[in-house]
Amino acid sequence: MPKQTLPVVDLQAVACCPPIAASPLDTAQAKVVAPMFKALGDPVRLRLMSMIASVPEICVCDLTPAFDLSGPTISHHLKVLREAGLVDSERRGTWVWYRVKAEAFRQLGLLLDIPARPAVEAGRERR
Template sequence: MSNQDRPVERAAVCCPGLLDAPLSEHDAAELAPVFKALADPVRLRLLSMIAAQGDGEVCVCELTPEFELSQPTISHHLKLLRQAGLIDCERRGTWVYYWLLPAATDKLAALLTRPAGDRVA
């Protein structure tokens, strides 16, 4: 599936920003696995590498050499990012290609963005 064939993801607002109101128990439970996935330096770097791709997707064969980790370990980290809803993938022959799911990162950005004009401490 090419980038043009993928449905356009829209940022879904799951919850108000942190400065608007405290998170509900449900929203906190929904977001915790995403933040847990991002709390690992390898996964954070993988997400950054995937997001930075000019054509929108990257082969696992391009990601693995950037780390001093085995291919199965990289695949495990990618699986956790997928389970958190941050990326998706598609197998093409021997290789798996990954791309960012912008709606997920847009949701995080909306949650963490403070309203314009707010005082910075």
């Protein structure tokens, strides 16, 4: 079996987007993160992400029993998360294992890093 060369990702590189509070997103930046937010906009997928993110990796066989949904429905939700770039998957025998894509979460975290403003900190809202 030939060996594959994997690209090296510089995790210290500049994120895709500055925090929303720092400057407005341009069209290209919004196109990068919008599918991630859309995928997380469903309560089932948000719960799945929470479960996947809480451990280094998890088998679909451990995710399915936590929901009152069929296996194919859970698989569909996991596919949406994978296509949005939020999780990676790996088939091992009959089961698929999932893990969070750390870089995607780093991008979302940096984007949502909104510093508290003095007026808000003091309990006063801007008008």
